[in-house]
Amino acid sequence: MMDGTRPEDLQAEGKRLGIPAPIAMLAELTHRCPLSCPYCSNPLELARKDRELDTETWVRVFREAADLGILQLHLSGGEPASRRDLVELVSAAREAGLYTNLITSGIGLSQRRLQELDAAGLDHVQLSLQGTDAEMADKIGGYKGGFKRKMQVAEWIKEIGFPLTLNAVVHRQNLHQLPRAIEMALEMEARRIEVAIVQFHGWALANRNALMPTKTQAAEASRIVAEARKAHKGRLVLDYVPADYHSDYPKRCMGGWGTTGLNIAPDGEVLPCHAAQTIKTLRFDNVRAKNLSEIWYSGAAFNAYRGEDWMQEPCRSCEFKKKDFGGCRCQAMALAGDPAATDPVCIKSPLDSERQARAEQFSTSEDTELTFRAQPSSA
Amino acid sequence: MTGSVAPEAVPVLPRGVRLHYDRVRDQWVLLAPERAVALDAIGHAILKEIDGSRAFGSIVRGLAETYGAPEDQVAQDAGGFLRGLMDRRFLETI
Numbered sequence: 001m002m003d004g005t006r007p008e009d010l011q012a013e014g015k016r017l018g019i020p021a022p023i024a025m026l027a028e029l030t031h032r033c034p035l036s037c038p039y040c041s042n043p044l045e046l047a048r049k050d051r052e053l054d055t056e057t058w059v060r061v062f063r064e065a066a067d068l069g070i071l072q073l074h075l076s077g078g079e080p081a082s083r084r085d086l087v088e089l090v091s092a093a094r095e096a097g098l099y100t101n102l103i104t105s106g107i108g109l110s111q112r113r114l115q116e117l118d119a120a121g122l123d124h125v126q127l128s129l130q131g132t133d134a135e136m137a138d139k140i141g142g143y144k145g146g147f148k149r150k151m152q153v154a155e156w157i158k159e160i161g162f163p164l165t166l167n168a169v170v171h172r173q174n175l176h177q178l179p180r181a182i183e184m185a186l187e188m189e190a191r192r193i194e195v196a197i198v199q200f201h202g203w204a205l206a207n208r209n210a211l212m213p214t215k216t217q218a219a220e221a222s223r224i225v226a227e228a229r230k231a232h233k234g235r236l237v238l239d240y241v242p243a244d245y246h247s248d249y250p251k252r253c254m255g256g257w258g259t260t261g262l263n264i265a266p267d268g269e270v271l272p273c274h275a276a277q278t279i280k281t282l283r284f285d286n287v288r289a290k291n292l293s294e295i296w297y298s299g300a301a302f303n304a305y306r307g308e309d310w311m312q313e314p315c316r317s318c319e320f321k322k323k324d325f326g327g328c329r330c331q332a333m334a335l336a337g338d339p340a341a342t343d344p345v346c347i348k349s350p351l352d353s354e355r356q357a358r359a360e361q362f363s364t365s366e367d368t369e370l371t372f373r374a375q376p377s378s379a
Numbered sequence: 380m381t382g383s384v385a386p387e388a389v390p391v392l393p394r395g396v397r398l399h400y401d402r403v404r405d406q407w408v409l410l411a412p413e414r415a416v417a418l419d420a421i422g423h424a425i426l427k428e429i430d431g432s433r434a435f436g437s438i439v440r441g442l443a444e445t446y447g448a449p450e451d452q453v454a455q456d457a458g459g460f461l462r463g464l465m466d467r468r469f470l471e472t473i
Contacts, residue, residue, distance in 0.1 A: 162395070163412050165413065191395075234465055
């Protein structure tokens with residue numbers, strides 16, 4: 001039991017219990033987006049505009065986040081530029097002392113708006129890339145003309161001098177474009193490129209047949225990334241999210257549940273990760289009702305998979321349990337039907353051979369039709 | 380990798396990389412795109428000397444004097460530290 005409800009009391013109590021303060025917060029400002037990428041990480045049930053937190057509440061949450069120990073704020077969505085108050089939110093985040101990163105497709109950012117974001121103190125921009133040419137990018141984003149506008153936005157970003165990360169999301173249909181994506185990052189003078197092979201959560205789950213790379217493609221991507229790291233050392237940093245179902249061991253998801261970061265959904269629900277709402281047994285607190293510190297340290301959803309007590313075999317006696325924490329809880333939910341199971345993307349999981357067979361089946365499927373992400377229903 | 384930065388090179392934190400005092404954890408951190416690097420006392424002592432005009436050699440002499448350590452040792456340690464930051468694009472030289 002917590003004795004006090006003041007943030008500093010909660011923090012002291014958290015320390016005693018071994019709960020570290022979080023470092024990063026993903027603020028999903030809206031689920032609205034001009035694009036409709038078939039791998040969108042937003043939940044299938046999208047929050048309507050009239051359920052979104054207002055400016056004042058976000059500003060309060062940014063202050064609470066800084067008090068809690070958050071250093072890095074990622075403004076995301078949906079498309080965060082769809083929020084009319086984006087510039088105001090960036091100002092408030094900087095005032096709260098947060099390092100402020102904008103995760104955007106670029107659509108909705110004019111040159112003037114970028115200049116306003118610059119003046120407001122925006123620290124960094126992460127620009128998504130759906131493909132390296134208009135044909136691929138506009139098909140995947142489901143938005144004609146999107147690629148051309150994105151390239152214009154990239155020019156403006158360079159002119160202003162924002163530090164840039166290019167976020168290339170790759171899958172079976174565009175992995176052959178990876179070398180060009182890396183070249184584009186260099187041309188845009190990006191300091192980083194994040195090469196992320198699609199993770200199968202959210203809308204991507206319905207598109208596994210069309211998007212899952214083959215095992216050969218996944219290995220090729222790893223080779224390309226390793227070579228580019230060497231070739232561009234000191235100039236371009238490559239971060240890599242390897243293929244999901246083709247690994248031998250699971251990912252250290254979120255750096256450990258409830259240890260490093262948190263997400264806030266557009267309606268104010270506070271989530272341990274962006275896919276956590278797929279675990280139907282979890283109950284989420286809302287920033288409208290509670291202080292962020294209280295939610296982080298004593299919220300039921302955050303405490304559900306902290307530590308090791310929830311683990312089953314083979315995780316419980318596994319030598320890697322402190323390294324990967326049993327993998328991803330949402331993937332365990334999706335593939336094993338049990339959020340406390342060993343992530344089936346682990347060779348020690350009893351479901352391992354089934355998972356490998358499914359990966360083979362998905363990645364060689366002739367069904368390449370995409371199910372695009374929907375838009376939030378209007379009020 | 381041998382940690383070397385030329386004495387005449389002027390290290391500078393590029394836009395989007397800054398020192399920040401983390402009041403919750405009571406420590407200095409280097410904030411950079413999608414990264415926060417916790418700094419120990421030595422790391423902080425080196426980085427707080429970087430002002431975009433002082434050359435590395437001058438920074439080394441100052442640190443050697445302040446901490447009573449041999450200059451070549453300081454140059455090697457601080458150079459290695461800064462080179463690591465340069466590889467991650469958290470630092471540039473002009």
